[in-house]
Amino acid sequence: MASFFGQEIYSPLLLAFVEEDGDNLMSSHTPTFSGIDASYRLPDNVALITLQELEDGKVLLRLAHPYEIEEDSVLSVMTRVELKKLFRGKKRSQEMTLPANQEREEMEKKILVWEVEGEENQNSKVIRGSQVDPKDLEVELAPMEIRTFVIEFEVDLMTAAFKRIVDA
Numbered sequence: 001m002a003s004f005f006g007q008e009i010y011s012p013l014l015l016a017f018v019e020e021d022g023d024n025l026m027s028s029h030t031p032t033f034s035g036i037d038a039s040y041r042l043p044d045n046v047a048l049i050t051l052q053e054l055e056d057g058k059v060l061l062r063l064a065h066p067y068e069i070e071e072d073s074v075l076s077v078m079t080r081v082e083l084k085k086l087f088r089g090k091k092r093s094q095e096m097t098l099p100a101n102q103e104r105e106e107m108e109k110k111i112l113v114w115e116v117e118g119e120e121n122q123n124s125k126v127i128r129g130s131q132v133d134p135k136d137l138e139v140e141l142a143p144m145e146i147r148t149f150v151i152e153f154e155v156d157l158m159t160a161a162f163k164r165i166v167d168a
Helices: 002-010 022-028 104-109 155-167
Strands: 047-053 058-064 079-082 090-096 138-141 146-153
Touching (some): 090 104, 138 146
Antiparallel strands (some): 047 058, 058 146, 079 138, 090 146
């Protein structure tokens, strides 16, 4: 669990309390909406590091696997996140580079492979999660990997969800 200590220090949970007037409880209560399937939770070795609303019903999502290889006997393994269950009502998702300025697929076409004379290839290949399964929408994360996505939602679904919250 050493990898999550940094998150606890730099991004701690914030507890907030407010005084409620007993007669005015319903008018001050804000209903909430969750797009996450109630039966689903992120694996213990995955951290959600960015969830930011963009424009036109899009959301920026970054998932991280904070453990190194062999750091923990249970948590330092390849893991999967089910985007279908993490976000209901999504229209499509596109994997992006870490800064989210280009599609990952386009970036991978531009990667240069360097051959160094005098060095033997000692299995120095970086371990990475596989491509997103387009049917099951499962994201695979390798130890120490961060994956970035732009998820597009049906604007009508988001508007309807927001209207349900406001009208409640």
